[in-house]
Amino acid sequence: MISLSPAATREVLRLKSKQNNPHLSFRLGIQKGGCCDWSYTMGxxxxxxxxxxxxxxxxxxxxxxxxxxxxxxxxxxDYSEDLMGGGFRFQNPNTTQSCSCGHSFVAKSQ
Structure with a gap:
């Protein structure tokens, strides 16, 4: 299961509303790269x-x-805002390390 906090849900719905297409799904993935081995992709x-x-x-x-x-x-x-702006935060039990930006990670051995 993948879950969104209430704040993340509000932000995804806000971003989706700008697309003017009610049939869109929120696609979540990963790609090689970032500060660590993998980075999250969203769209x-x-x-x-x-x-x-x-x-x-x-x-x-x-x-x-x-x-x-x-x-x-x-x-x-999750989603939170601070003085630098807003951003998504990821809590992933499948990682051994995350970078300080929180958007890339090293995966546990599979």
Whole structure:
């Protein structure tokens, strides 16, 4: 399961409303790179592949590629604002290390 805090849910819904397409899903993934081995990717997508895993968190459909699931299972996403602006925060039990920016990580051995 992947979950969003109430603050993250509000921010994702706010960003989605700017897209003017009610059929979009929130796509969450990873890519090689960042300060550590992997970094998180987030965006909106109208398509869904047969290999995608779909979660529902409140009003948001979260889509994850099956091959990324081992890195994202039980992930919690939060959103907070500070003097530097707002940002998503990731709490991932599948990591051994995260960078100080919090957007990239080293995965546990799979």
């Amino acid at each position: 909106f997508d109208e398509t869904q592949q047969s290999s995608d895993i779909v979660y529902q968190s409140d009003q948001i459909k979260i889509v994850v590629e099956l091959e990324n699931l081992k890195y994202l299972e039980n992930l919690t996403i």
